[in-house]
Amino acid sequence: MVSYNDVLASNALIGDATPLHVAVFVGGTSGIGKFTIKALVTTGISIKIYLIGRKTAEERTRSFINEMRSLNPKAVIIWTEAEVSLLADVKRACNLIQTTESRVDLLFLSAGYAPWGTRRETPEGHEVVQALEYYSRMLFILHLLPLLAQSDLARVVSVLGGGMEIAYFLDMDDWDLKKPGNFKFYRARPQYIAMNTITMDKLAKDHPNITFIHSFPGAVNTGNVRRGWDRGSVMGWAFIHLVEFVNRLIGFSDDESGQRHLFQSTSASFGGRGVPWMGNEGITRAGTSAVGLLLVNNKCELTPNAKVVSQLCERGQEKLWDHTQKVLGPYL
Numbered sequence: 001m002v003s004y005n006d007v008l009a010s011n012a013l014i015g016d017a018t019p020l021h022v023a024v025f026v027g028g029t030s031g032i033g034k035f036t037i038k039a040l041v042t043t044g045i046s047i048k049i050y051l052i053g054r055k056t057a058e059e060r061t062r063s064f065i066n067e068m069r070s071l072n073p074k075a076v077i078i079w080t081e082a083e084v085s086l087l088a089d090v091k092r093a094c095n096l097i098q099t100t101e102s103r104v105d106l107l108f109l110s111a112g113y114a115p116w117g118t119r120r121e122t123p124e125g126h127e128v129v130q131a132l133e134y135y136s137r138m139l140f141i142l143h144l145l146p147l148l149a150q151s152d153l154a155r156v157v158s159v160l161g162g163g164m165e166i167a168y169f170l171d172m173d174d175w176d177l178k179k180p181g182n183f184k185f186y187r188a189r190p191q192y193i194a195m196n197t198i199t200m201d202k203l204a205k206d207h208p209n210i211t212f213i214h215s216f217p218g219a220v221n222t223g224n225v226r227r228g229w230d231r232g233s234v235m236g237w238a239f240i241h242l243v244e245f246v247n248r249l250i251g252f253s254d255d256e257s258g259q260r261h262l263f264q265s266t267s268a269s270f271g272g273r274g275v276p277w278m279g280n281e282g283i284t285r286a287g288t289s290a291v292g293l294l295l296v297n298n299k300c301e302l303t304p305n306a307k308v309v310s311q312l313c314e315r316g317q318e319k320l321w322d323h324t325q326k327v328l329g330p331y332l
Helices: 004-011 031-041 055-071 087-100 128-148 185-206 234-250 254-266 306-331
Strands: 022-026 047-053 075-081 106-109 155-159 211-215 294-296
Touching: 004 254, 022 031, 022 128, 031 047, 031 055, 031 075, 031 254, 047 055, 047 087, 055 075, 075 087, 087 128, 087 306, 106 128, 106 254, 128 155, 128 185, 128 306, 155 185, 155 254, 185 211, 185 306, 211 254
Parallel strands: 022 047, 022 106, 047 075, 106 155, 155 211, 211 294
Antiparallel strands: none
16 A cells, blocks of 8 residues: 555655646536646646536536636646547537647546436437546547646546456446446446446556556545435435445545645656655556556555456457447547
């Protein structure tokens, strides 16, 4: 485990010389994305952040942006309205960034919540959580790859369940879980986790100069456990209170979660020209020559889940890539 003291020591080395000048946060209006933005801003560096979120989050996010500006006047946070469960909105947000920036150093993807209840679809026909946690994330990556390729840091962090892949629950004949009875929490969550890993593994191998991280955050009280339940569900009410109680007992604080994800976003131990790793434990991968997706757990350690991931990629990578290209093609 990388100790919290080592994480803080590494983050304290982040300065204006660190090649992190433009960051895009999708899901930064609450939860882990928001905690990570705060950790980044409070380093005091000169940074431009595109904070992408839906219209209903704008008012509370404006006060957060003002707070961040007071903490660090050199931080420029650009509110970018988009309903990121809609792929057309993702394309529009990416086009705005592409016309404004010549590079992106960090793409941080954390939008989503657990698909507890009844299947709900977006106007574009995708299950809402899958749209947030897979399709929109991959579309952001594909649109911004050319800008990431211009960065010395060049890092993509997708926060979901890296290392938690389970081959048994993956249905490669029904990626969208549309068959009758196929959409259940115990199938949907492993499905979306595995789809992230399988596709990001391909992208990491195709773009070896960009660091791709699929992060498992552990227990963090983000409030997202309250989303997704059917209204009036007694089981939902009980489960929400149980999970929030457990999170308070064993989970990471908001600050520690933010600092740990900032560490993953900047430390050279994960590759690229980030902050040199000075810690004594939890050494992961140094240098820029290693290729492939990094699965990183809540302790900031590599958790490759090698046997399962190898099987998933061998069986389904080409098939999933073809499916993903068909879904995202109209928005590229």
